[in-house]
Amino acid sequence: xxxxxxxxxxxxxxxxxxxxxxxxxxxxxxxxxxxxxxxxxxxxxxxxxxxxxxxxxxxxxxxxxxxxxxxxxxxxxxxxxxxxxxxxxxxxxxxxxxxxxxxxxxxxxxxxxxxxxxxxxxxxxxxxxxxxxxxxxxxxxxxxxxxxxxxxxxxxxxxxxxxxxxxxxxxxxxxxxxxxxxxxxxxxxxxxxxxxxxxxxxxxxxxxxxxxxxxxxxxxxxxxxxxxxxxxxxxxxxxxxxxxxxxxxxxxxxxxxxxxxxxxxxxxxxxxxxxxxxxxxxxxxxxxxxxxxxxxxxxxxxxxxxxxxxxxxxxxxxxxxxxxxxxxxxxxxxxxxxxxxxxxxxxxxxxxxxxxxxxxxxxxxxxxxxxxxxxxxxxxxxxxxxxxxxxxxxxxxxxxxxxxxxxxxxxxxxxxxxxxxxxxxxxxxxxx
Numbered sequence: 001x002x003x004x005x006x007x008x009x010x011x012x013x014x015x016x017x018x019x020x021x022x023x024x025x026x027x028x029x030x031x032x033x034x035x036x037x038x039x040x041x042x043x044x045x046x047x048x049x050x051x052x053x054x055x056x057x058x059x060x061x062x063x064x065x066x067x068x069x070x071x072x073x074x075x076x077x078x079x080x081x082x083x084x085x086x087x088x089x090x091x092x093x094x095x096x097x098x099x100x101x102x103x104x105x106x107x108x109x110x111x112x113x114x115x116x117x118x119x120x121x122x123x124x125x126x127x128x129x130x131x132x133x134x135x136x137x138x139x140x141x142x143x144x145x146x147x148x149x150x151x152x153x154x155x156x157x158x159x160x161x162x163x164x165x166x167x168x169x170x171x172x173x174x175x176x177x178x179x180x181x182x183x184x185x186x187x188x189x190x191x192x193x194x195x196x197x198x199x200x201x202x203x204x205x206x207x208x209x210x211x212x213x214x215x216x217x218x219x220x221x222x223x224x225x226x227x228x229x230x231x232x233x234x235x236x237x238x239x240x241x242x243x244x245x246x247x248x249x250x251x252x253x254x255x256x257x258x259x260x261x262x263x264x265x266x267x268x269x270x271x272x273x274x275x276x277x278x279x280x281x282x283x284x285x286x287x288x289x290x291x292x293x294x295x296x297x298x299x300x301x302x303x304x305x306x307x308x309x310x311x312x313x314x315x316x317x318x319x320x321x322x323x324x325x326x327x328x329x330x331x332x333x334x335x336x337x338x339x340x341x342x343x344x345x346x347x348x349x350x351x352x353x354x355x356x357x358x359x360x361x362x363x364x365x366x367x368x369x370x371x372x373x374x375x376x377x378x379x380x381x382x383x384x385x386x387x388x389x390x391x392x393x394x395x396x397x398x399x400x401x402x403x404x405x406x407x408x409x410x411x412x413x414x415x416x417x418x419x420x421x422x423x424x425x426x427x428x429x430x431x432x
Contacts, residue, residue, distance in 0.1 A: 012405060013136050013146030014038035014117075015124050017045060019391060020377035021152025022108055023066035024398040025115050026076035031402065031410055037144055038115075038152075039136065041123035045112040047105040050175045051197060053204055058104055059196065059228065059269055061097035064392035066111060070399045070411040081107045128346045134373070148405055151344075151367075152377045155336035155389070160192070160300055162313075163332065168305030170330040173197040180204075184212050186329035190312065192300055193333025194220035196228070199268040201331055203276050209290050210283065216292040217325060221299045221317065225276075228267035236418040237264060238387045240396060245422035246385035247363060251354075258386060265386045266335070336389075338379040350374070358382055364404040365397060375401050 012028070014021045017040035028036045063069060065078035074080075078099065082088040085106075091099075099107070112118050123139040127149065136144045157172040171179045173193070183189050184205070191202050202218050209216060236242065246254060283290045301322075302313030309328045316323070340348070340357060350368050352360040359367040361380035368374040377397060381388035399411040 008145065009133050010037050010144065010146040011035040012037075012148045012150055013134060013144050014150045014152060015127075015136065016040065016152035016154060017042075017112060017118060017120075018152055018154045018378070019047065019066060019108060020394045020397065021150060022112055022115075022118075023394050024150060024152070024377070024401060025117050026066045026074065026111055027070055027395070027398050027402060027411065029076070029115060029117065030074075031406065034402070034406060036117045037146070038118050039122040039124055039138065039144065040112075040118065040120050041139075043121045045109045045120075047108050048101070048174070049105075050177050051173055051200065052102055052105065052177060053200055054102075056101040056200060057096075057098040058101060058391070059098070060390070060392045062091075062099050063097075064390075064394070065107070067395055069392065070395035076111050078104075078107055081110050085110070124341075124343050126343050126346055129350060134347070148373055148375070150375045150377065150401060151341075151379065153341055154378060155338045157332075158334045158337045159332060160303070160334060162300065162303040163310075163330070166303040166305040166310065168310060168330070170310070170332055173201055173331060173333045174336075176201055176331060183329040183331065184208070184214060186214055186327075188215045188217065188309075188327045189329035189331065190217040190219060190310075190325060190327035191331045191333060192219050192312075193335070194222040194225065194268075195266045195333060195335065196268050196272070197335075198331075198333030199225070199272050199276065201333060203272060203279060206276070206279055206283070206290055206292060209292075210286075210288040214291075214329070216290065217327065218292070218294045219298045219300065219312075219314070219325075220296055222262075222296055223318075224296055225273060225294070226263050226267050227270040227273050228265070229263045230270070233420060234264060236420055237261075237385075238390055238392055239416075239418045240414050241416050241418055242422050243384050243387055243393070244363065247383060248423075251382075254382060254385070258381065261386050265390065338381065340379075347374075354382075363400075365401055366404065372404065375404070377401075 011034055014036060017038055021038055025038045028034045062078045067074040067076045082091050124136055125139050126137045128135045133145045133147055134149050157174045159172060163170050189205060191198050205216055297317045299315045299317060300312050301315050304311045309326050310330050312325050314323050314325060352367055352369055354360050359376050359379050361367050361376055361383045362371055365375045365380060366372055367376045378389050387393045399413050403409045403413055
């Protein structure tokens, strides 16, 4: 039996409400000819609650909010949030461009709860096409019809296959705080990963280690605990023209570049790298240990769970040695991966997917065969580059999508902002 059909047809149905679709909702709100509704499965917005550590900050400046890089005058800006909550002067006196993670989370919730286009508690179960419109059905049995769909369902925690197959209570950093107390009751805690989340968990557990009796192990495949590269010419790679350049490269080249560019978006903030060393030094001077091992060049190749502890089979990539570690607590800082949700199965034949089943996004972020019906946010890293999850490019992507939806540049879409060139510039090409 087909789902009951709603009567009102929206211009756009947005599915998911992370920062990117939320930013789109904010920018679409004043556009009179853009009728949108945004569906979110959760009852309230919470941004990475499992990593809401007290002192954690964003790795991007406050200008990388929901709207400012598209419309600095928007009432949905982070600065307006500060003004309305009475925190503008304290933020100014603090003299830091980088908001606290808790602050950004509250800002997103502030915006989401004030937008008339947002519907919480609407978990989408299917998306169909009735020949004229997309019909989106929720777990409540409601249907929302739209001429266009924008997918903002985000990414899912990536778990090592061998750990998943082993079973047991391994914790992804996405759920770290909910399991922190239990982890701290274990004799040994092992963290696997090399990025910001791994470093934050390691620093958090190390700082509290004098009050507990656990040993800490930090393993990474990377050759070093590398910092995020943050020089100005490198930052120019988060630009419209680099994104356009990246799209035009062969698929194999794009995949290679993403591996080589890990330090641009998967590294650790330099301040945190220094803070970890300083914490080690302070604990040593205090005589509190620490009992910890930090090991690079180490891959997890196997895992078993015996009901009490994991045995991780490890391989040192430089010495070619195989060894193992037994650990009762295991934290996976192994990142996130985008995927095509099962609720899209009824319209899968309308989507453009590559041989690996990933979205093939166009320059306007459309992923349907017609190139103008279904759009994706943060599911296009393999086609658009490492800027896909970057908060600083979110407003620009929303501007591009809104231009595609309306047929005009509601918000100016920058084409070139970098001082450097990507690819061979026309004036340097050889003339036959």
